[in-house]
Amino acid sequence: MAKHKEEKTNVMRILDQKKIPYTARFYEEGEGPEGTREYGVHVAQALGQDPARGFKTLVARGASKGIYVFEVPVAETLDLKKAARAVGEKSIQLLHVSEINAVTGYIRGGCSPVGMKKAYPTVFHETVTDYDTVYISAGKIGAQVELAPGPVLELLGAETADLIVKEG
Template identity: 75%
Template structure:
């Protein structure tokens, strides 16, 4: 039996359980531009969203062996040196695509900071708190949730920092 496009994801169920209000948004899965920056902007534009409010989730491994979750606006690139400093690590390296599912439980393009296999330390770009709501992946390609960043950061026990490459 085929799943309905608007079926609740685990991310939505967790937000419901934790009483964090959200608005689901769905888009057609399809070929977007290559690269996470271009794809994130493409998805935001397809949904009529401001790309600055659409946050993409990136996972990195620190020099100590620990994993970290970084959420940044779709048009931006993660500054690995700033990210390492924010995480208290000597250095961090983005996870290889082949390792994303094993570490997070999500596939590339559908990675969400909510509901990963383990609760890794999360750091959002400081601009997240400048918006009334932001968009994050709902845990699968084709779905996003719009959520209050303060409530999301509280749920994840996440911090904020300047972690992007200057434009």
């Protein structure tokens, strides 16, 4: 399986083109219950990462039919009301899995905020700026990029907001 470690993803090519430094991180595909919070935590642990520094990409449609991208820590749950407020919508709903590829160009589990088919409004959970580096998908299952949050926020024109469900 070493060969996929050499392959650059579209995300990596975009970051190279924009001169945004990153470190590629790879993990074995199919480890853990994919598509769940436990999967994201499992991937973080497999890579020796703090799950709070790993961000998952969630894509939603607003009441106005606009598409939005939300990045939240892998162990957390997106609060749909907070997300809607963050983008000025009455409400939002996560896209159905069957729509992910058509809207983003990525498959479920390998969706990255970098390099989508179109530039959608993107909001990261506010904790993204608490870290020197964070992890986001490199655009395919089995690959992530570690990078400083500032340059990726700037590249995407992304905002930050409180987006997660508070436990308790």
